[in-house]
Amino acid sequence: MSSTTIKQASITASTKNMSAPSLKNRLKISIIVIILPLFLLAGIGFFFFQKSTNAFNLAIEDIVTDIIPVTELKDKIQQTVIPFNHFMEEHQLDNKTKFLQLSNEIKKSLANPIKFEQQNHSLANDIYRSAYLNWRNAHRVAIKIFSEIENQKPHISHRLLQDFYQYVIETTLALDKLHLAMQDRVKINFQKAKVLKLDALIFIGFVFFIVYVITLGTIIYLNRSIMSPIAELEEWALHFSRGKTNPLSLQIHSYREFEFIAATYTKLSKMLQDDEAVLEQLSQKDELTQLTNRRTFLEHLKTEHIRHQRYNSHYSLIYIDIDHMGSVYQNYGEHICDLTLIQISKMLEEAIRPTDFLSRYDNDEFIIMLPEVDEHGAHHTAERIRNSISEYVFKINEFKFGVTVSIGYSHIDDNQSLAMNLKCVDYALQQAKLAGKNQIQQCDFEHFNPQDFQIKYFKKADLNLFN
Numbered sequence: 294m295s296s297t298t299i300k301q302a303s304i305t306a307s308t309k310n311m312s313a314p315s316l317k318n319r320l321k322i323s324i325i326v327i328i329l330p331l332f333l334l335a336g337i338g339f340f341f342f343q344k345s346t347n348a349f350n351l352a353i354e355d356i357v358t359d360i361i362p363v364t365e366l367k368d369k370i371q372q373t374v375i376p377f378n379h380f381m382e383e384h385q386l387d388n389k390t391k392f393l394q395l396s397n398e399i400k401k402s403l404a405n406p407i408k409f410e411q412q413n414h415s416l417a418n419d420i421y422r423s424a425y426l427n428w429r430n431a432h433r434v435a436i437k438i439f440s441e442i443e444n445q446k447p448h449i450s451h452r453l454l455q456d457f458y459q460y461v462i463e464t465t466l467a468l469d470k471l472h473l474a475m476q477d478r479v480k481i482n483f484q485k486a487k488v489l490k491l492d493a494l495i496f497i498g499f500v501f502f503i504v505y506v507i508t509l510g511t512i513i514y515l516n517r518s519i520m521s522p523i524a525e526l527e528e529w530a531l532h533f534s535r536g537k538t539n540p541l542s543l544q545i546h547s548y549r550e551f552e553f554i555a556a557t558y559t560k561l562s563k564m565l566q567d568d569e570a571v572l573e574q575l576s577q578k579d580e581l582t583q584l585t586n587r588r589t590f591l592e593h594l595k596t597e598h599i600r601h602q603r604y605n606s607h608y609s610l611i612y613i614d615i616d617h618m619g620s621v622y623q624n625y626g627e628h629i630c631d632l633t634l635i636q637i638s639k640m641l642e643e644a645i646r647p648t649d650f651l652s653r654y655d656n657d658e659f660i661i662m663l664p665e666v667d668e669h670g671a672h673h674t675a676e677r678i679r680n681s682i683s684e685y686v687f688k689i690n691e692f693k694f695g696v697t698v699s700i701g702y703s704h705i706d707d708n709q710s711l712a713m714n715l716k717c718v719d720y721a722l723q724q725a726k727l728a729g730k731n732q733i734q735q736c737d738f739e740h741f742n743p744q745d746f747q748i749k750y751f752k753k754a755d756l757n758l759f760n
Contacts, residue, residue, distance in 0.1 A: 337500055362402075363472050369399055370428070370465055371656065377435060377457075379619060380442075387623075389439055396432045403428055417471055424467035431460035462753060469754075579653040581631055582638035590652035590660060591755055597650075597662060598711050598759075609671035610714070611661040611702040612722045612750060613641070613678065616730040618657040618696070625692050632689050633696065637682060644678045658750060668704035668735065675700045675733045683731055699725040703736030711759040717741050719751045 373395040380388035403425035434457040441450065577589040585593070597608055615637065622630040634657065641651055641659055650662040663671055683697045701721030705714050717736035725732040748756065 333500065333504075337497065363468055363475065366399065366402055366424075367465060367468050367472070369395060369402075370461065370468075373399060374461060375619070375656065380439075381454075384442060392435065396428070396435065399428055400425070400432060417474060420467050420471045420474075424464045424471075427460045427463040427467065431457050431464065434460065466754065582635055582653050584638050584642075584659075585650070585652040587652065587654050587755070590650070590654065590662075591758060593650055593652075594662060594711075595759070597664060598705070601705060602707075606665060607667060607705065609663040609666045609668065609702060609704045610718050611663065611671060611675050611678075611700060612654075612718045613659040613661070614699050614722055614726070614750065615657040616697045616699055616726075621694065621696065625689075625694070629689050629692060633687055636687060636689075637696075637698075640681055640685065641678060644681060645674065655750070666704075668702075671702045671704060672733065672735065675702050679731065679733055697731035699730050700733045701725055701736065702733070709738065712756045713743065715751050715756055715759065716743055716746065716748060719748050720746055722750055 373392060376388040376391040376395070379385065380392060403421065434453055438450075438453050438457065441453075577585055579586045600606060601608060615634075618630065618633075621633055634653075638651075638653065638659070641661070645651055645661060645663075648664055649666075650664075652660050652662075654660045661674070663674060666674070679698055679700055683695070685695065687694050687696065699722060701718050701724070703714055703718045703721060705711070709717070714736070717738060720741050721734040721736040725734040728734065
């Protein structure tokens, strides 16, 4: 090749380089084309992540700010009725003082309800107001009853007692209604979080597809605008040095980005599922003893009774009440009382079969359902429970003490309704208490007159479910 030819080729190449964009500018443009969509995807991902997280946090805040205070109020109402009943039985001034103190706290809590600022929550405020008025009436009636007792009237007005318990029930029912409404709102918020999560995944998938197309196009552009000139230059160099024209092939490999966003939302989905499972479990368990709670027991009892009617099977019920639990509370404090209840619940679990169903019905009351067990088997189980607890020495911290239990049991009779059987079990437990406590009594329909009987342990609202 002559020097003139080489000089002409050099001039031609220089002219081309001056007219085409520089390699540096091409790289800058290519990087911007790739990075901008990625920033867009990250921003959208963060936006949906934040939105779905906020919806989830809102559901948790609803539980903490709304449901938990209502639950605590319901528990406090149940605790307040206990000293009232004790005062009616023993006329001890401590029980009256404790009742008035707790009652005033409830009035104060109900008088300053949660402020529902969101739309359609005026009904919740009305329910709170109704609960406050009912409890205020119950407090007023209780004071009248205390006054009659202090004035040593021979007979307390039966009408006043009925009014007191009726107002207490109305207060509890109002709070139950509010509790259910709040639970529905929490479920709605969880559903919104799920929808937002799904929308985020769909939208990010769509944006990811666009980014992938843009990235692929950018790679093709880079191949043509940068690598191709380099290949052409190499080919030209080979041609120049060897005088050959064999083209060189160029291999381009693509890759994927932002897979961690999909992993992040997968993890978020797992967290939501785990939290829903925990909430479901908490709704079925008693917080202190970790036994099934009263609501779950009632559902299970209803199912078992349907099976009993359909397949002519049989089962028995055992109702257990701890004697003198109030004395344990007064002598050793609430913490020791809670530890005692936990220990007793473990002893009850050890005393029954895996197929039996144990539940904490109320503060110091437990109930056991024994499928396929007749009255003799129920009596044997009840006696085993009574002996094991009465002979056990509780050693908690530096304290040593013992407790006993009173037990009423029944073999469910086909000739009586379930509500009537439950009343008879209540009657049997009351007879065990009257017999001196630390006793076992069987439900005896021959000596049970429901018309002259007042329920003491089962809640009337629960019995109404089975009428």
